[in-house]
Amino acid sequence: MKRIPASWLTSFAYCEYQVYLEHCRGAVPRPKPETPETEAARASLDAVYEVAAKLELGVDDAMAKARDEGIAVSARGVSVEGAEVEGCIDEVVFMPDRVLVIDDRPGDMGWPGSRMQVWGYCVAFEEQYSPALPIMAGIRSQETGFEVWAQSFTPAHREEVREAVSRIRQLIDGEAVPVATRNRRKCQACRLAPCCDVRAA
Ligand code: SF4
Numbered sequence: 779m780k781r782i783p784a785s786w787l788t789s790f791a792y793c794e795y796q797v798y799l800e801h802c803r804g805a806v807p808r809p810k811p812e813t814p815e816t817e818a819a820r821a822s823l824d825a826v827y828e829v830a831a832k833l834e835l836g837v838d839d840a841m842a843k844a845r846d847e848g849i850a851v852s853a854r855g856v857s858v859e860g861a862e863v864e865g866c867i868d869e870v871v872f873m874p875d876r877v878l879v880i881d882d883r884p885g886d887m888g889w890p891g892s893r894m895q896v897w898g899y900c901v902a903f904e905e906q907y908s909p910a911l912p913i914m915a916g917i918r919s920q921e922t923g924f925e926v927w928a929q930s931f932t933p934a935h936r937e938e939v940r941e942a943v944s945r946i947r948q949l950i951d952g953e954a955v956p957v958a959t960r961n962r963r964k965c966q967a968c969r970l971a972p973c974c975d976v977r978a979a
Contacts, residue, residue: 782943784865784898790942791891792964798949798956799970807969837870837907844872860902862943867899868918877909878928880916888917888927894942900931901939 789796799805835843840851856867871878881896896915904913915935916928948954958976959965965977 779862781859781862781864782898782946784863784895784902786946787863787894787898787939787942788891790946791894793959793968794945794949795956795958795974795976796968796970797946799974801946801950802952802956805970805973808972840870840872841877841907841909844874848874850874856903858899858902858906860905863898863902863939865895865899865902867903870903873911876912876914877903878914878916879903879931880918880925882918882920883926884920886919886922886924886926892917893927893929894938897931897935897939898942901936904931904936 786797786801789800800807835851835853837853837856840853843849844851850871850873852869852871854869856870858865858867867879868882869880871880879896879899881892881899883892893915896917900913900915903909913931914928915931916925918925945954949956958974958978960978962978965971965974968974968977971977
């Protein structure tokens with residue numbers, strides 16, 4: 779069974795009609811306008827990641843080092859494949875008492891869709907690596923590098939992801955009728971608004 783990219787969870791949490799439009803009907807989203815600030819922030823993060831990727835350890839080595847030496851060790855650009863969800867985590871920090879799964883996002887808010895995506899990463903990471911330590915999810919601002927949200931990963935989050943993935947599968951297989959948001963503000967900001975036939979006016 780094909781895995782669902784964790785990024786689809788963001789769309790799903792925003793409006794499940796987005797998932798239907800993009801992945802069932804093949805709609806193409808409009809590109810997001812990039813401001814000079816976000817462009818500069820992305821470029822500087824990319825440069826940091828490129829250097830860090832050469833210096834930092836893979837997941838297994840980082841996990842062993844953190845455990846053996848009792849220190850915090852990070853791994854960047856960690857690809858994960860769970861039973862149903864896959865993706866690439868911006869950074870995983872291994873601490874002596876927990877594992878922190880971090881997603882870098884524009885802005886300074888941990889929106890529900892962004893959180894859902896990080897829970898998806900946590901599920902996939904847990905299934906692939908079976909860490910002996912508790913997992914925490916975090917969202918970090920791409921512009922400032924500061925953490926804007928963090929929460930412990932629990933069985934309830936695992937279940938939330940499982941239910942979302944199940945619903946997404948129904949939507950893309952045409953087994954469920956997609957429900958569109960009635961929130962006008964969401965529709966105004968929606969990247970698929972130009973090709974949406976049910977958007978709220
Ligand atoms: S325009 Fe509105 S209803 Fe249509 S996909 Fe976007 S958010 Fe959903």
